Every structure is written in structure tokens, then in C-alpha cells.
Amino acid sequence: MQEMFVIKNWNSFQHYGKRNPPWIKLHRAVLDDYQFCTLPDPSKAHLMLLWLYASQNNGRVPADVLFLEKKLSVTDLDLRIFVDRGFLIPENCSKRNGAL
Secondary structure, eight states, rough: OOEEEEEHHHHHHHOOOTOOOOOOOOOOOGGGHHHHHHOOOHHHHHHHHHHHTTTTTTTTSHHHHHHHHHHHHSSOOOOOHHHHTTSSEEEEHHHHHHHH
């Protein structure tokens, strides 16, 4: 089975139920989030693209850098920085801790 990540607090911010809108909510609170503000600029853009991708997959993204780079049309995607800063949570950990 492929390893998956879940987006931190996805259900708190993207609560559409069974709908699948073509947009996501981007809360201005990210401007006050130290972990977000101190990301390198390319990583900020990558994270927002990961949020868009996750919107089609119930807040989940595969732990497959090559696939995501192609899907998001980016280069040098670093998932580790998002895990280290708490933006991506390994799915097996989130289920154990009730983070979904």
C-alpha cells in the first residue's frame, strides 16, 4: 500500500461534506503562522499546490515526490520540510492520534 500524508487540520478548514468545489479556503491566518512564514518562497507555493491537490483527495496526498512534481508541474519538491513543520502528517500516525 502506498504511503499517504494528510494535511494538518484539513477537516477544520475544508468542511464541504460530499461536495467537491473547484476551490479551497485559504485562511489569512497563514500569515500569522510562523512555520508557514519561514518556509522558503518556493516551498510556500508548493504547499499551496499540495492543498489544491488534497482538495480532490479528501485531504490526502501520496508520499511520491516524482508523481507530485509531475502532477503539480513543479521541480525540487521537498515533502520532508512539510512533515518536519507539521503541515503533512503521515496517514498512519494521524489515524492513531485522531488527527483526521
